[in-house]
Amino acid sequence: MFGKKVVPTVFVILLLLGTSALPSRADQLGDSIEEQQDIQNQKDQAQGKLNKLTYTSDKMKDQLAQLETQIASAQAALEQKKVAYIQAQNQVTQAQKELEEKENELDDRRTALGKRARGIYESGQINQLELIFQSSDLGDFISRVEYLSRLVENDRQLLAGIEEQKVQIMEKKDALQAKRDQAKKLEVEAAAVKSELDSKKSQQKQTLDQNLKAQQDVFEELDRLEAESKAIGEKIRKLQAGQSGKGAEGLNGTISVWPLPGHYEISSPFGWRTHPITGKRSLHTGTDIVASTGTTIHAAGAGVVIMAGWNTAYGNMTIIDHGGGISTLYGHQSRLDVSEGQSVEANQAIGAVGSTGWSTGAHLHFEVRVGGNPTDPLQYFAN
DSSP: OHHHHHHHHHHHHHHHHHHHHHHHHHHHHHHHHHHHHHHHHHHHHHHHHHHHHHHHHHHHHHHHHHHHHHHHHHHHHHHHHHHHHHHHHHHHHHHHHHHHHHHHHHHHHHHHHHHHHHTTEETTEEOHHHHHHHOSSHHHHHHHHHHHHHHHHHHHHHHHHHHHHHHHHHHHHHHHHHHHHHHHHHHHHHHHHHHHHHHHHHHHHHHHHHHHHHHHHHHHHHHHHHHHHHHHHHHHHHHHHHHHTTTTTTOOOOOOSOSSTTOOOEEEOSEEEEOTTTOOEEEEOSEEEEOOTTOEEEOSSSEEEEEEEEETTTEEEEEEEEETTEEEEEEEESEEOOOTTOEEOTTOEEEEOBOOSSOSSSEEEEEEEETTEEEOGGGGOOO
16 A cells, blocks of 8 residues: 555656756756847947947048048148249349349449549549640540540440349349248248148047057957857757757758749858958858848748847847758848747748848848758758
């Protein structure tokens, strides 16, 4: 009698223990998903900061390019002003040389005139007795007087002409000096403009360097968060695999349907590439298929939806377990038409193309994973 009651009692205890273990697994999954969501929120914040920094750096680069152009123009203007000043200075020097030559010529003329007139006239009057004694007749006397008068008048005209030329050269020199002084002023102003532009360029470059350093810090933060997210994602994958194993029974891992019938343009194939957002070289784990927003996405094969929701990188994302360790992922969707735990048939509509998450335009990011590891999806589609 006692022995008959033992078996049911043990069974009840085991049943209770079994049911108590189920919430534990569910709690772990919930905690892991919540933990990943926290990481994704941090990544979103970091990405937002990166976007602002990138936008700011692009503006600063444009401003720096404009400053480079302005500096080049200012340098060209400064060179022109320097040449103009040198030319003006040379003209002033030449005018000064001409003035000195005229002054010397004037001095020479005055000296020659003095020597000639000293024995001929005193205080402007001619020594007529000397002329009378030296003249052979009256006609010769008149000729000598007329000759001397003309000689004196010619000398006077020469002196007056030289004096006039000297005044003209002095006026020319004054004008050239004014022109030279103006050229020097313009040269100083051009040098000040270039100096100011150089200072702005230096400040702008320093600010840009600080911005790029901040971007690098965000890149490193994103890398750290991405590593944490992958670790949590692996944990979630294992928990989901244990939780959805029963739903995947009877599936053989067959993939036979192109997810976007009629759309076959590949914008980015599977493989290593430079990421369009971060600018870093990384593995592109799927194939990007070009299609307009709203285009219907079809399940590549029969299976069970093990994830349908938001992911920072993939945006709206669906993962289908096809059995045999094979799963497919559909990222950047504008709409989700299935939910977790739902069974789907091959070619069934599961969502629509979009550009959510880390995306630069409308397309479908399509992945095939074997044992959780990404592989080239195109190998499953011979045509």
